Amino acid sequence: MENAGGQMVTFYLGKELFGIELEYVREIIRLPEMVRVPGTPHYFSGLANLRGNILPVIDGRKRFNIPDVVETDATRVVVLEYRGETIGYIVDRMSEVINLENATEDTLCAARGREELISRVIKSDDGSTMVMVINIEVLFPRLEGAGSAHYSGAAVLEKQNEAAGQEELKQFVGFRLAEEEYAVAIETVQEIVRVPDRISRSPGFPHYMDGLFSLRRRTVPMLNLRRFFDLPDRPYDDRARVLVLNLGVNEKKMVVGLGVDSITEVLRFTAEEIEPLPELLRGDDTKNLTGVCKLGEGKRLIYLLDPHSILSEGEINLDGSGDEETEAGPERRVVSEEQFVIFHLQEEEYAVNIQSVKEIIRPPEIVRVPRAPAYVEGVINIRGTILPVINLRLKLSLPARENDDRSRIVVVDMNGVPTGLVVDAVREVRKIAADQIAPVPAVLGAHLDTGYLQGVVRSADSQRSILLLKLQSVLTGAEQMEVAQVAAEFTGGVEENEQEDAGADR
Structure with missing residues (x-):
């Protein structure tokens, strides 16, 4: 036996006493x-927001199968x-900080089956106390070449800002x-908030x-x-939201919030799908509406609102909204921001850059495809257009x-x-600054493939964190080919059936 030396923080998991060297705490x-x-x-319990820093947290009981x-x-x-890495370790209760000058180091009992997790056993000089010392290197497994975990928030946004192709559809x-x-x-919506x-x-x-x-x-x-x-009129409820718009009126930027009953979805229309208001409806009461669109074979009518016309009427006092650059100051101008769609899966929140989102719709009839993943x-x-639909819950295990009524498909x-992604609910559209996006903790990458995560959003006004998805890596290369083939085969089958029907008619 050897003298252990140093100091150690001790704690309980169940009835057993464990310790970690004080220098690591x-x-x-x-x-x-x-x-x-x-x-x-x-x-692995999850990610916590510790004063703006992302903290991976491990459950000590589960780690030792207690x-x-x-x-x-x-x-x-x-x-x-x-x-250089940080994690949190959940324990039942703290014990004390012990001085190991008079303690002795004993050999590890192989019968416990924890040799890889316990580096050594410390006993007091009278043998009344035994502390199992956790192997810090096993607790912090490192993944070599995990370079993707060491990028800045600005780099995340830069990667997502790929050149977009010409698109005739307009988003609303x-x-x-x-x-x-x-x-x-x-393009007039800055963000959507409660x-x-x-x-x-x-x-x-x-x-x-x-x-x-x-705000x-x-x-x-x-x-x-x-x-x-x-x-x-009615009071706002839990579904009500504020559309925060950033508008240019009389050569001046104005920010204004519109209180609405609820947000439905992100829509896309071609210019041909936008019809002018019927002449009988045109007048002073409808001068703020620029057109109407039909969805679901005309069963749903969407009225297009021109917010600029509301502000240009001169009745609304916008004092205090000011110009964005003047209000924010020079420090804020240097921080790039992007809009993200925030949605729910189970009890957690995820985000994707709105530039990757074509539209958000209620789940229509989904046609099952035999032998699909x-x-x-x-x-x-x-x-x-035939689109494959992925259930994100199943893909992420x-x-x-x-x-249900809150479910949405994010295209x-x-x-x-x-591709359509089935999510539990879409929460909001929010502007997120680059400095709010933290890299995926490297220690997390050692436990699993975190390629589908672009980063972790640290909310400035909440202890909650949001997982930022890297869409191009949600599926592996082989899975992407399978999904593309599903849509191609279904489209081909439909065309063959149409040709057969046409031949039979002749």
Whole structure:
């Protein structure tokens, strides 16, 4: 036996006492809120936002195959740092910091079957205390050549800003007011946020103005579209949202929020699909509407709203909204921002750059395709184009579930193939600055293939983190070929059937 020396932080997992050298312990915190990452080992609890830094968290009980228990007030996370990487380690309760000057190092008992996790066993000089020392190198497995984990947020945005091809379709953000659906051009939408808890009201505002609210150091006027259009008024509920628009009026940039009942989807129309308002509907009451589009064989009508015409009427007091560059200051101008679509899968939030999103639709009839991979739900027909549909839950090894009223299909360009991704719900469109995007922790890459993750978004106003998807890597090369073939074979089968039907008619 040898003298151990040094100091050690000790803690309990079940009834057993473990320790980690004090030099590796950065701090000890309470159990934070975490984002779970699909495909990680069972002992990986998720990612936490620790004061703006992404912290991978490991469950100590599960790592040692100790039966689970419910967390208590004594549960703690030991934040460890080793060779520039940081992780959190969940323990049942802390014990003490012990001095090892009078302790002795014993050989590891092979019968425990934990030789790879335990580097040594420390005993007190009287033999009353035994501490199993965790092998820090095994706790921090490193993946050689994991270079993708060491990029900046600006580099993430740069990679996503690939040259877009010419597209005749125009994009709109759809929303609901009372029983009708409306849409505004997506280029006018800065972001979509929940209705703020605090809105400052003034007696001098028009009746259709809710007031002013603060959005990242900017004062934004908020217009209630129900009252503006003389629709029945009602309080905002959990589905209500604020469309934050960035508009140019009279050679000046204006930012204004539009309070709406709910956001429906991202829509795409060709110029031919946009019809002018019928002449009987044209007048002062409809001068803010520029056209109407028909969906679902004319069963759904979408009215196109021109927000510029609302602001140009001269009735709305936009004092305080100001020019974006003046309000934000020179420091903010140097930080690039991009818009992202935020959606839910199980209990977590994911994001994709809006430039990759063609449209967001309610799930139509999905045609099953024989012999297709399990994660391929089938194909859908969007304006004559056959698109394969991928169930992201199944692809990311999450529990399957039936689609409901909140389910959406996010149509994206996946390596040149228009593809539908089934998600639980679309939450919002949000602007995210480059400095809010953190790289995928390298220690996480050692546990699984994180190629499908572009980074982790650190929310400035929340402890929650958002997983940023790298669309081109969600499928492997072989899987991409399989998905493309599914759509091609189905399209070919449809054409053959049409030709046979035409021959029979002749």
